[in-house]
Amino acid sequence: MRERYASGITDDTAEKMVDLLNSNLANLIDLSMDSKQCHWNLQGTGFIGVHQLLDDTYERLTEAYDTVAERIVILGGKANGISKRVVEDSVLETYPTDITEVDQHVRELTNRYKKIAEELRKAIDTAGEAGDEDTADLFTEVSRIIDKDAWFIGANAPKK
Incomplete structure (x- = not known):
């Protein structure tokens, strides 16, 4: 590990948090790429509204994963956002490339x-139990963003 800029936590806790942050970094980068795949390929009723919404949600995702990556460095780690690591570490399956309709993508x-969001809630608990409230708070902040954007996107789904 490199120099840490966060004090008040042990080296062991910092290392655990770096691993936890990196796994969530992969998830967030993967989700951002999935949102772009959706953005580029959706068609049908409601297209323009969802297309524009996804520009906004993508921007929030990139800000969120940038903050996560910065926390990794603050804790003395190295952010691993390269594509091969994202593929290996993300909990998400490959985004389907055979869908086009807005409702399918939504x-x-x-x-x-x-x-x-589920993974972030686990990370909040893990960071809190480890005694790193700053990292837990960061995950909470990101979780709020993800929940809100899930709502924004999901509200475009046709009612059953």
Whole structure:
């Protein structure tokens, strides 16, 4: 590990948090790429509204994973955001490339947001139990963003 800029936590805790942060970094980068896949390929009723919404959600995702990566460095680690690591470490399955309709993409992307929200909640608990409240707070902040964007995206799904 490199020099740490966060004090008040042990080296062991810092290392555990770096691993936890890196796994969530992979998830967030993967989700951002999935949102772009959706953005580029959706068609049908409601296209323009969802297309524009995904520009906004992508921007929030990139800000979120940038903050996660910065926390990794603050804790003395190295952020691993290279594509091979993202593929290896993300909890998400490969985004389907055979869908085009807005409602299909909205359902798929909303489910992916919910999966990442679930992982973030686990990370909040893990960081809190480890005594790193700053990292837990960061995960809480990101979780709020993911929940809100899941709602924004999911609200575009046709009612059953």
